[in-house]
Amino acid sequence: MNPNKPSLHFKLDAHSGEARAGVLTTRHGPIETPVFMPVGTGGTVKGIRFEELESTDLDARIILGNTYHLWLRPGVDVIRAAGGLHRFIGWDRALLTDSGGFQVWSLGALRKISEEGTEFRSHVDGSLRFLSPEVSMEVQAALGSDIVMVFDECVRSDASHEETERSMELTARWARRSKQAFEQLQATGADTGYQEVEGLSGTQALFGIIQGAGFHDLRRKSLERTVEIGFDGYAIGGLSVGEEKSVMFGVLEDIAPQMPKESPRYLMGVGTPEDLVESVARGVDMFDCVLPTRNGRTGQAFTSRGKLNIKNAQWTKDSRPLDESCGCSVCRRHSRSYLRHLYMSGEILASILLTHHNLAFFLDTMRGVRQSIRSGDFPKFRREFTERLSANGE
Amino acid sequence: MNPNKPSLHFKLDAHSGEARAGVLTTRHGPIETPVFMPVGTGGTVKGIRFEELESTDLDARIILGNTYHLWLRPGVDVIRAAGGLHRFIGWDRALLTDSGGFQVWSLGALRKISEEGTEFRSHVDGSLRFLSPEVSMEVQAALGSDIVMVFDECVRSDASHEETERSMELTARWARRSKQAFEQLQATGADTGYQEVEGLSGTQALFGIIQGAGFHDLRRKSLERTVEIGFDGYAIGGLSVGEEKSVMFGVLEDIAPQMPKESPRYLMGVGTPEDLVESVARGVDMFDCVLPTRNGRTGQAFTSRGKLNIKNAQWTKDSRPLDESCGCSVCRRHSRSYLRHLYMSGEILASILLTHHNLAFFLDTMRGVRQSIRSGDFPKFRREFTERLSANGE
Secondary structure, X not given: OOOOOOOOEXXXXXXXXXXXXXXXXXXXXXXXXXXXXXXXXXXXXXXXXXXXXXXXOOOOOEEEEEXXXXXXXXXXXXXXXXOOHHHHHOOOOEEEEEOOHHHXXXXXXXXXXXXXXXXXXXXXXXXXXXXXXXXHHHHHHHHOOOEEEOOOOOOOOOOOHHHHHHHHHHHHHHHHHHHXXXXXXXXXXXXXXXXXXXXXXXXXXXXXXXXXXXXXXXXXXXXXXXXXXXXXXXEEOOXXXXXXXXXXXXXXXXXXXXXXXXOOEEEOOOOOHHHHHHHHOOOOOEEEEOHHHHHHHOOEEEEOOEEXXXXXXXXXXXXXXXXXXXXXXXXXXXXXXXXXXXXXXXXXXXXXXHHHHXXXXXXXHHHHHHHHHHHOOHHHHHHHHHHHXXXXXX | OOOOOOOOEEEEEEEEOOEEEEEEEEOOEEEEEOEEEEEOOOOOOOOOOHHHXXXXXXXXXXXXXXXXXXXXXXOHHHHHHHOOHHHXXXXXXXXXXXOOHHHHHHHOXXXXXXXXXXXXXXXXXXXXXXXXXXXXXXXXXXXXXXXXXXXXXXXXXXXXXXXXXXXXXXXXXXXXXXXHHHHHHHHHOOOOOOOOOOOOOOOOEEEEEEOOOOOHHHHHHHHHHHHHHOOOEEEEOOOOOOXXXXXXXXXXXXXXXXOOOOOOEEEOXXXXXXXXXXXXXXXXXXXXXXXXXXXXXXXXXXXXXXXXXXXXXXXXXXXXXOOOOOOOHHHHHOOHHHHHHHHHOOOHHHHHHHHHHHHHHHHHHHHHHHHHHHHOOHHHHHHHHHHHHHHOOO
């Protein structure tokens, strides 16, 4: 990458134990960390308009896109024609794109993994597709995301040590190829979403991914390999895929302190509100998870007093908002009774409103986390947050 | 009704031929006419948040609710517990509720119509229900809508003169019973959505409905009967139910000039943008229709150059907005290419954005209609609007 045009700055400005607060600066604006990134798989955070994501209620500074999904539909040519993913979807804030590795693993039927890459059938049209580190980097260059993820492989949480090690080593070799392909694309200003700049040089950042499931020795080896290659940030993958919570926190406690202190740390696909706070306490800076959006669509609200299932008959005439401590536009306006009615009637507005509230709750939780780290009150915040959650208002 | 607490004012302030512009004042604010009312059948205008309905983009001043749907689900007791429909749904602007007559006719399985009322099976849970003028008035009192509709009967557009006359006469008798029940409820301040006032007295308005299908003699007779009873406004029902366009405009041309000049005229369930403009030209003040919302959810956009089917492959890489003449938030931000991608991917956001644009187009058309009547340019507006529509930009 061109050192004169750094794609990403990360500056830590407060600590509380292992917990860190800072600012990640992208070419699409600054992002205060720790940060939660809403998931916008197919070019939309499901059920919510971009105007709402930008509103003070939510103020999401970065969202996710997914290489696998966008590559299959609408396809790179469509997004390229629009001038990249930002312009295609109409979002002028930061975007991180996942590499497609996880989706091939979790969605792709008839996978065939080789050293070269992964062959699979598209879940959209059944066509045979081939994804590799090089293809993933090319697609992500065309998408023009601010943060690109290396192409990795996941293993089942119950895989053996041997199988996990083999997979982790493959991920390490793919990480090297990802970086080579990425640097080539950046250097040559190859096909990119950024039509307004001459070439891509240095405008994207690349994150490595640490694998190794629940085996601490493999996690450490994976970390070493990944840091050796050198990335703009480091992600921890392969957690929250079915293993016990204690396994996840065990890995974090072991690995986070070993990770480069000056680089952002991203825990992929995690998690519940309590997971976020507990992982911040173990040194994580970035998160993404489908829980607020997906559960919103199935009638589950996250509140400061725990989860609330809007289907429950007990809310039939309940005039209270979803969360009496929440100041979001949904809680300011609508009752549990009304939201239950919408959900029971199969109305789109149920998904829209529950998604909005859930995202507001996740993003507001992270605001509280950041403020408390900066003010030195994070231990108190963490304790009270956990106590309230388990009080369970239902 | 209590003459000291009039529920509704209607003041005409401009004319252009038969077209009229005025202001309808309800206890939930003033409404400039001619007006289009988005349909909020089950307590939600499908696919759009109330904040958007209130935004300058749309600025809907009155929406519809439906007695039939809300009575079946969530039920009157739930809405009563919230303090009426306005509070239940969180909408502080005007509400008009349809009486349920049309829905029993179009949705109710196993209808059995008698002089007393209509017995039918709920489409929600199959239970046997009975709706009559008295029941409909009671339900609408509990809903606390600003404008209540009499309970009427519809006939098929191909019904004989004899059958249509029998039905029209039944509607007239039901209209009288509706008014009696309504006045009783208003006078006694019976069970009402308005908890903040003592009793309901005069806070609701009641509209009569003129039936008679395409038979001008029956329409005239229906009008006479209805005016004889006396209502706060007069609706024309039973049009746009399958008959030819020329039949509808023929009825309007014959009937509108006979209708009370000082009362609002409401053409129920109509229509396309061109129907609205053409009906205004024939003297109509109020409209409601599911087209902008329903068609939005099935991928059809209304634009100043005609309809646009977002599914069409020709939009795959089209960077233009749905309507280049539209200033709504969807057209300011999103391309046909992106909207097509959302629709083809089955994303909720496709429904949300197309619904928003369609409502913006309908409401903006009515703004144009009102302004042109006031400025004396309605004939020009009407001509240019029609020409543009038929230009068809697809």
